[in-house]
Amino acid sequence: MDKPFAITLDVGSSLANKTGSWRAQRPLYVDRLPPCNNACPAGENIQHWLYHAESGDYEAAWRALVVDNPLPAIMGRVCYHPCEGACNRGQLDAAVGINSVERFLGDEALHRGWKFDPPAPSSGKKVLVVGAGPSGLSAAYHLRRMGHAVKIVEAGPMAGGMMRFGIPKYRLPRDVLDGEVARIVDLGVELELGRKVSDIHKAMQAEGCTAAFLAVGAHIAKRAYIPAGEAARMLDAVSVLRGMEGDDKPMLGRRVVVYGGGNTALDVARTAKRLGATESIIVYRRTREKMPAHDFEVEEALQEGVLIKWLSTIKNMGDEGTLTVEKMELDDKGFPQPTGEIETLAADSLVLALGQDVDLSLLENVPGLEIKGGVVQVGANMMTGFPGLFAGGDMVPSERTVTVAVGHGKKAARHIDAWLRGTAYVAPPKHEIAAFDKLNAWYYADAPKTVRPMLDLARRTSTFDEVVSGLNETNALFEARRCLSCGNCFECDNCYGVCPDNSVIKLGPGKRFEFNYDYCKGCGICVSECPCGAIMMVPETN
Amino acid sequence: MNRHEKLMELPTQRQPVKFYQTGTFTVGNRLLPENLRSVQADIGRTNSLNSGHRACQGCGEALGARYAIDAAMRATDNQLVAVNATGCLEVFSTPYPETSWQIPWIHSLFGNAAAVASGVAAAQRVRGRPHVRVVAQGGDGGTTDIGFGCLSGMFERNDDVLYICYDNEAYMNTGVQRSSATPPGARTATTPALGREPGNVSGTGKNVPLIAMAHRIPYVATASVANLHDLELKVTTAMEFHGARYIHIHVPCPLGWGSLPADTIRIARLAVESGLFPLFEARDGHVSARTPIRRKVAVDEYLKLQKRFAHLFASPAGRERIALIQATADRNIEEFGLLEDEATRG
Structure with a gap:
């Protein structure tokens, strides 16, 4: 024995002492569902694409975005961004400007000419899509990426649907719309314009399709009976907005009254201002709080000098251009x-x-359809009562926004794909929501929202230039970095640092972390100090 | 620009380009350049205090010791010897014949760590190895009570040692007896929550960092496990000096404080944010920098998470003592200027 005096044992490492046996509960890395993703009608993985934008890799961010939505530059302009309403950062200072970052990525993609990833190998199947609005384009895009042949038939002279014939240019410039449509066509989608499908059955047979997606939209203006003299000039909003696309702009006169309280009413009133009306008045029978239009659009309209008469109905219109209006309560x-x-x-x-x-005329010969309230009823898989016939967008029960339509297209594409394969698409279970109380907000640096510059008011009311302009690279990066990454690890190293027992193993950039349960005592500090709520404690079972 | 100045530049709202999501609040941050991330974020950090140690769940001292010694190891290019006083840290890391230390480490008695460290430093000098640096470490018992004479001697001679005190505010491994670092009102085994003034006396206290400053040694600092970047900066700065240096680190103890193991860092953070544990640096006896409070909280927020203060919330007399504790916090904020704008730091 050659040990020093009074030493009888070799030096050992404490690694022999597996302190993991003390544990009554264990930490687990989880991915929770960020509230933004949960709120997105198009099912975008917002947190995920912001993660790439945060590091300045805009192409990776765009590619992650278009996995779910092929129209980011359009979305970044016309989406009513329910994601921002749900954003946890709203409880700290102000919601992340998701919509403005989306627009930046969409514009960047158009500017740099990024193309979609090539489609999957051909499936040998073909799908007919009727209508080249947001829903039809979205379905066509997703089906094409899955490897199916797709043909879109559109009744109008140009693709875009309500995005072109309903949304004014000052909200959606047409070069942006054209650019994003062209990119979908470039993917190998066949687009036939100017042909109205009168019988969907025959059209499917003629194209050799066993499945079709209908998305013809809702283009027939609702009427109300308003007694009017012969010389009274009464128009409907749809034809006014559609007329804006042609060479002969609608003649509205100097004093324009718009009857209604939705976003379309605002679009028309703002368009009238730009066409030279000195007075553009909206008459609506209820109050501002009850108005279906989005509040920021009301605000922008008021700034531009549009007047709104709340709690009023129109009784009749006389020959001399005199409206009789009754006050309501x-x-x-x-x-x-x-x-x-x-x-x-x-x-x-x-x-x-x-x-x-x-316009439901193309469905007259289709058996098994259920039509309620003027719209086609579909199941949870977006299929109508007739097998193989799917429908989405404004022609089915919905909120009738571009984003909802895009979401319908994606959802229908998944079910059509499964239907063509003779299976059923089962959506993966949703993760638990990453609510604000799951976060440790201490760790986020303070940062107010970047407000997008607005076009100077004078120019706004006289031209059709885009009202809201985009972010530049610097403030887009800033805005992306305001994301809290709710519920999803963003590799801040907190768990790795705060463990008193070194039982978090760092796997390296992009690979996240794992626990070393040999030594983890289950104290839970990692859970408390995880900024984004991506760790949870579960009881040990044995 | 040194590392300190670079850190103070982050995060800032005024220059959007320099916004880094979490800035330096988190341990790491993939958006920051490598040299601005903490030692603890490094995949190859020393782990000077290794896994398998027998500290309780959620031990603040085990965490603080790894933070500090890993930073000192990096600052000295791994040329470091540690001397340990008796206490939790010594007991839980080295039950014979096992050790959790991955650095040269020596333990002698409860009260003589500072003297042993002075000797180790002298030996390195005599053997012509001045690049081998010495750290002495102990708990509050081994530092503010039992080892206080040796510590003062080490300061007074200006021996080339960094002494680190991990302050968990009582003798924990022997069963939570009060020390001279135990705060007023706290219940311990020897200051039960009984009688007219339950818990520890509301005396005048013993502030060892200020006593260390009174020795005019080159560097004194306080730190907290709740602010890793600040702690590492101070250890790194201390290793730039020769002579006697002292760092006092606040480390919550779930066992002795009656708190949840998961709350260790939260409690340390509340101690800092309430003003009860001011973070500052002092050079040659003068305060040279303070770490401002980011979001001020009332002391209640800190006290109510700990069972050792629970009795204070149960009676009007206890409420009066909480008011005294609040007054102490307010005085700290005033004296150290803890609510100044971050830009004025340093």
């Missing part, structure tokens, strides 16, 4: 009731913006 249930109080309003034209109906 809300009853206990919030419904407007007439008061008998009458006033008159001078108007050169009255535009009705009372909603739109669907």
Whole structure:
């Protein structure tokens, strides 16, 4: 024995002492569902594409985005961004400007000419899509990427649907729309314009398709009976906005009254201003709070000088351009009731913006369809009552926004793909929501939202230039980095650093971390100090 | 620009380009350049105090010791010897014949760590190895009570040692007896929550960092496990000096404080944010920098997470003592200027 005096044992490492046996609960890395992703009607993985944008890799961010939505430059302009309403950062300072970053990525892609990843190998199957609006384009894009042949038949002279014939240029410049449509066509989607499908059955047979996706939209203006003299000029919002696409702009006169309270009413009133109207007045029967239009659009319209008469209905229109308007008041249930109080309003034209109906004529010979409230009923898989016939967008029950339509297209594409293979698409279970109380907000640096520059007011009311401009690279990066990465590890190294027992193993950039359960005592500091709520504790079972 | 100045540049709201999502609040940050990330974020960090040690769940001292010694190892290019006083850290890391230390490490008695460290430093000098640096470390018992004479002697002679005190505010491994670092009102085994003034006395306290400053040694600092970047910066700075240096690190103890193991860092953070544990640096006896409070909180937020203070919330007399504790925090904020704008730091 050659040990020093009084030493009887060799030096050992404490690694022999597996302190993991003390544990009553264990930490687990999880991916929770960020509230933004959960709120997105198009099912975008927002947190994931922001993650790439944060590091300045905009192409990777764009590629992650278009996995779910092929129209980011359009989305970044016309989406009502429910994601931002759900954003956890809203509880800290202000929601992340997701929509503005999306637009930046979309514009960057158009500017740099990024192309979609090539489609999967051909499946030998073909799908007919009727309607080249957001829903049809989205379905066509997803089906094409899955390897199917796709043909879109569109009744209008150009693709885009309501994005072209409903949304004014000052909100969506046409070169952006054209660019994003062209990229989908470049993927190998066949697009036939100017052909109205009158019988869907025959059209499917003629194209050799066993499955079709219908997305014809809702383009027929709803009417209301308003007694009017012979010389009274009464138009509907759909034809006014559609007329804006042609060479002969609609003649609205100097004093324009728009009847309705939706986004379309605002679009028409703002368009009238730009066409030279000195007065552009919206008449709506309820209050601002009850208005279906989005508040920021109301705000922008008011800034541009559009006047709004709340709690008013139009009784009749006289020959001299005189409108009789009755004041309303809300009853206990919030419904407007007439008061008998009458006033008159001078108007050169009255535009009705009372909603739109669907042209269902192409479905006349299809058995098994259920039509309720003027729209086609579909199942959870977006299929109509007729096998192989799917439908989405404004012609099915929905909120009728571009984003919802794009989401329908994606969802339908997944089910059509499964249907063609003779299987059923089963959506993976949703993760638990990463609510604000799951986060440790201490760790995020303070940073207010970057407000997108607005076009100077004078130019706004006289031209059709885009009202809201985009972010530049610097502030887009700033905005992306305001993301809290709710529920998903962003490799901040906190768990690796704060473990008193060194039982978090760092796997290297992009590979995240894992626990060394031999030594983890289950203290839970990693859970408390994880900024984004990507770790949870579960009881040990044995 | 040195590392300190670079760190203070981050994060800033005024220059959007320099916004890094979490800045330097988190241990690492993939958006920051490597040299601005913490030692603890390094995949190849020393892990000077290795796994398998017998510290309780959520031990703040085990965490603080690894933070500090890993930073000192990097600062000295791994040329470091550690001398340990008796205490939790010594007991849980070295039950014979096992050790958790992955650096040269020596333990002698409870009260003589500073003197032994002075000797180790002298031996390195005599043997012509001045690049081998010496750290002495102990808990508050071994530092502020039992080892206090040796510590003062080490300061007074200006021996070339960095002494680190891990302050968990009582003798924990022997069963939570009070020390001179135990705060007013706290319940310990020897200051039960009984009688007219339950818990520890509301005395005048013993602030060892200020006593160290009174020795006019080159460097004194306080640090917390809740602010890793600040702690590493101070250890790194200390290793730039020769002579006697002292760092006092606040390390919550779930066992002795009656807190949840998962709350260790949260509690340390609340001690800093309430002003009860001011973070500052002092050079040659003068305060040279302080770490500002980011989001001020009332001391209640800190106290109520710990069972050792629970009795204070149960009676009007206890409430009065909480008011005294709040007054202490307010005085710290005032005296150290803890609410100044970050830009004025340093």
